[in-house]
Amino acid sequence: MTNLPPRAKLATAMLRTAAALSRASGRGDGSVIGGKVGLTIEPKLLQLLAAGRRVALISGTNGKTTTTRFTAAALEAAGPVATNSFGANMPTGHTTALAKARDAVNCVLEVDEHYLPRLMAEATPQVIALLNLSRDQLDRAMEVSGLAAKWRDALAQHPDVPIIANADDPWVAWAASGSNNVTWFAGGQRWQEDSWICPQCRKHLDRFGDYWRCTSCGFTRPSPTWGVEGNAAVTPDGSRVPLDLRLPGQVNRANAVTALAVASAFGIAPQQAAPLLVNVKSIAGRYAVVRRNGRRLRLLLSKNPAGWLEAFDMLEPMCPVVLALNAREVDGYDTSWIYDVDFSPVRDRRVIAIGDRRMDLAVRLQVNDVKFEVARDITEAINVLPSGEVEVIANYTAFQDIRAEFDRVN
Structure with a gap:
């Protein structure tokens, strides 16, 4: 971490004050208003707060809040973690999360999928996890194909940033396939109605469960090195690490495996990180x-x-x-x-x-x-x-x- 210049120090102080006032008045946890105040005073505050820290970005249509909480729990094996794991997933929330935990070297930020390119540019991430892409609020958000193209273009500008991506989602695979350093995980894709065409050539995809391929251009599901078998994570060396989770469903086991893969990029072994995931019991009332x-x-x-x-x-x-x-x-x-x-x-x-x-x-x-x-x-x-x-x-x-x-x- 670097020392902040005077304007950034003022912006951080005012951010904390605004957030505290918001909490005291019962208007929320203050993440959004705090970040808005801080960024108004110093537009580069997010970039300055992220400098010198190890940042992981978690993005996708579904599961990013849970995966962020799992990842934060896993990274706690190496000390305090700065995170926005309660859902303020736009730059205002990211700025507040980094300002609140200035002493934390390791950071994990949930990122709204539309803001991922901006965070890639400003937060200089050590690793990015890409979970899935599917239709969501299409009355005000772009189509899945447009969002995947936006990700692909952004990743092309940072080709050497390590990516952890869901091999079972064709749009995610296409967005990440131009990067030089991709680790694939088998995250499953129960919802497949947005991915029956090839992202690369727009011809029909052949699908067999989570496996998919395009017989026209040859674009095919990558081979994952992380996966789930029953209640265990499968690691790249073939080890099976038990997952003792408080959250239900196959999807959360996949989220947990993603978190272990991110933790591994921070140098934390799955066997060390996995027992910490049991501490995640409820997320902003979800599963309560x-x-x-x-x-x-x-x-x-x-x-x-x-x-x-x-x-x-x-x-x-x-x-x-x-x-x-x-x-x-x-x-x-x-x-x-x-x-x-x-x-x-x-x-x-x-x-x-x-x-x-x-x-x-x-x-x-x-x-x-x-x-x-x-x-x-x-x-x-x-x-x-x-x-x-x-x-x-x-x-x-x-x-x-x-x-x-x-x-x-x-």
Whole structure:
């Protein structure tokens, strides 16, 4: 780390003050407003705070918050870690995270996929993890192909930066394939509806599970050196490292393997890092368990078709499920994406639809031959369900509404 020039020191002090005031007034953790104040005073503050530190960037459509938390836990084997692991994944949040932990040499930053090129230029990363690319809020964000091209162009400007990339996602493989130093992991791709054409020649891809190839131009899935077998990570030397995780689902085992690969790039052995992953239990309320009136509710956040598909894979057998859908600014106003989701996995359960757009969700469930009920909010939904286990799947603001309701009860 380097000493900051006077303007940057002032910017850092004002950042911390703004963040503290935000927390004291109950407006949030202050990451966004703090970073905004700091960058207004010193536009190069992010670059200055990252100088002389070892930075890992984690990006993708889904799983980046969880993978960032896993990676931060793994890097703690080598000391304090600067991280924005609660989701402020744009430059304002990155700046705040680096300012809050000035003594941490190792840093891991979750990066919104649209901001990855900027962070590559400003944070001088030691390693970048690329998880996946799929449709997400298409009413205000670019198509998957455009985002993959944006990544590919940015990576071409930094060809020697080590990349850890998901070999099972054709768009990620294409974006990373021009780099000189790529480590491939088998992260799986349950959602495949955005990757039936070849990113390279735009012809049809042949797919066999997670394996894929283009018979027209020869673009083929790279051979991964990291993977998952059961409840163990498979390392490049063929070792199997047990994964004792508190978070459910195959997708989180893949996220954990990605974190171990990033930690390995920092010189931390998988056998040393893996036991630390058990410390990750809940991420900003995701996977949290709440008990209310004899019910045990588990909260799952899912923001797009790929995320809902993964959430269905995590559901406990046969227990009721509450599905919550909003369409506010940060969710995207267009709810037509729910027709990309196959709701048949919940067909044999008791299903309750809530949220601002619960009637949109109700129509979709009816089209998918899923029997359902409609409730105004999570409290009403709970009251009509019997005692026992309940799964809750919600998109972003619906998830925050549910958390706020539970906080009011507390």
